[in-house]
């Protein structure tokens with residue numbers, strides 16, 4: 096049986112694989128993202144996903160390595176994680192009332208085959224006042240996330256609508272990843288899902 100290795104320290108990417116019960120082992124990748132030169136967002140996440148994927152060696156024969164990189168792109172600016180509150184404020188001010196794109200690059204590789212793709216989701220923010228932004232920054236949710244927000248947490252309040260895969264914004268385009276993993280012999284264990292029925296009785 097092929098073994099999936101998630102080359103990532105992102106808690107979000109782990110949670111997303113857990114959501115569909117894909118068994119994996121997480122292994123930290125050690126790529127220095129600050130050394131990357133800026134290019135188009137699509138080329139950037141493609142190159143970083145590949146660098147991260149190749150930085151984790153196979154430790155046994157039947158491993159399948161999965162890596163990813165996510166950025167926010169707005170009017171030619173590629174936004175990664177903010178370094179401090181001031182930068183986070185600038186990013187959110189830029190995104191306020193506008194539509195931006197979130198790109199995630201994904202690499203899947205085994206000793207026999209490789210897949211790399213990039214998924215894009217468009218996100219529209221509500222117009223945000225300085226107070227809205229400062230209230231959000233006070234939550235501390237911004238700092239480890241591209242574009243300085245987390246759509247899955249307090250940042251959901253900032254978002255008016257999205258077009259594309261929601262999970263792509265959170266860091267892994269889940270349905271496309273799961274579909275690609277099939278060709279590597281890796282499948283979600285859907286029998287483990289709990290079925291909870293709620294309602295009036």
Ligand SMILES: Cc1cn([C@H]2C[C@H](O)[C@@H](COP(=O)(O)OP(=O)(O)OP(=O)(O)O)O2)c(=O)[nH]c1=O
Pocket residue numbers: 102103104105106107108124128147163164165166167176197239240241242244245246247250264265266
């Ligand atoms: C836009 C957005 C990004 N993010 C996160 C996903 C990614 O973890 C992070 C972007 O940083 P990445 O460099 O893609 O990933 P990472 O450094 O967290 O983890 P690793 O490289 O080890 O895999 O931003 C959210 O969680 N929610 C959002 O709404």
